[in-house]
Amino acid sequence: MSSTSNLLSTPLTSWHVENGGRMVDFAGWSMPVQYGSIVEEHHQTRNAFGLFDVSHMGRLYFSGSEVGAFLDSLTTRRVSGIDAGKIRYSLMTNEAGCILDDVLVYRLADSDEQPFYMMVVNASNRTKIVEWLKSNLPQGCDIEIDDRTESTAMIAVQGPKANEAVTKIASLNPDTLSYYTGVVAKIGDAEVIISRTGYTGEDGCELIVPGDAAVSIWSQLIELGKAVGGGASGLASRDSLRLEAAMPLYGHELTEDINAAQADLKFAINVKDREFIGRSAILAARKDESLRKRVGFVLKGKRAARENCPVVVDGNVVGEVTSGAFAPTVQNSISMGYVDPAFAEPGTKVQFDIRGKFHDGEVVQLPFYKRD
């Protein structure tokens, strides 16, 4: 077991340790992978709500008059000109159209109704993205980037009873927000961002809170969870939840070796009447009929085809798995991965070479799970 002493900690790390969290090194942060059963934590989110400490995700705040145009030049969707309160899931790509990160860009209004931009990036990419942003800043432009990852905390409250719980402590009912919008609100005296986002396929919201208010807010939600079957959930169940919802994960479905056009995220790529780094390479990749595509698979039995597992048809390797597990809600072994285009149609029979033994499976339509 690796030492976690030299890792970054979140404002909630002590709480996790005191409450039985099994702590692991996650992108340089000491994070709880589980408290007890991953399956129970998974069902807890699907049935009531799960609380996830996602404070390791990077939170970058922008100020200056040219931020909108600057972000437009680096992201696969336009973010300038969107109304305050809207949030865009987007990709950042390099010149080759390959994926540097998948990000959320928030266009919010502060408590004085002044609009500002904020971006949530993956923990493993924070340093890279800050450097990428800085290296692409036009000379002399009026833009400041403030990385507040370590002074704030981020709590995902996910599940059918999540918003009901947040309503009891916040100045606003998250149900009044539509999906992928957010506001600056209050929880007690703390100024927080409440957004209708998450990465579990469930209803709910995410809270960005001052670091010194995190334990109090988390503890209040833990108390509220006791009555309805909600509680703390680790990052392992967040992973099984997002896999069932077929949400791609950076480092697995999304990497710098994958062109954005391959990733089945057309909604997050807007090329019409605009320029951004990677655009022409993405357009070229869309016409390239040899590139592998992201698909979903189900397997027979409980054996899981996991990351790096070869996908085989008639003895030939036609693809590779990027994530896989036995999925608690759908009660099946499921995987995502990339296959040659000829084998990407749902219904295609494939095999998985799992450590030298072949197991039957099939390409299926994504997602594996969709809430009612």
Next chain:
Amino acid sequence: MKPENYLFAESHEWANVADEGGDKVATVGISAHAVEALTDLVYMDLPDVGDTVTAGESFGEVESVKATSDMFSPVDGEIIAVNTDLPDNLETLNDDPYAAGWIIKVKLSSEDSLSKLMDFETYEKQCSE
């Protein structure tokens, strides 16, 4: 059967060695600590009777929701029995890892590997570190 009398590998397998008809036979399983750490077991891949095993090398796999893990043989020898009920009843590993949760029985080809294994007390100490 009491784990206090078993031998343990660093990789969390146990071996309980006994005389059976003149042969030394090791019953092999995985420790309660390993079962707890794996959590949410979903699958187990077992070897066949007649296969040979080598100390320190994989003889099968156990899969949880989170990951797939090798099970390493603590001893050298030939497999003479496999607990084939186990894959369909993985909860047995949670309930009774040191008796009903046995995985394979190995007729030892040599006793050399036994000296590399730990007693229960030393193993417990390793797990608490």
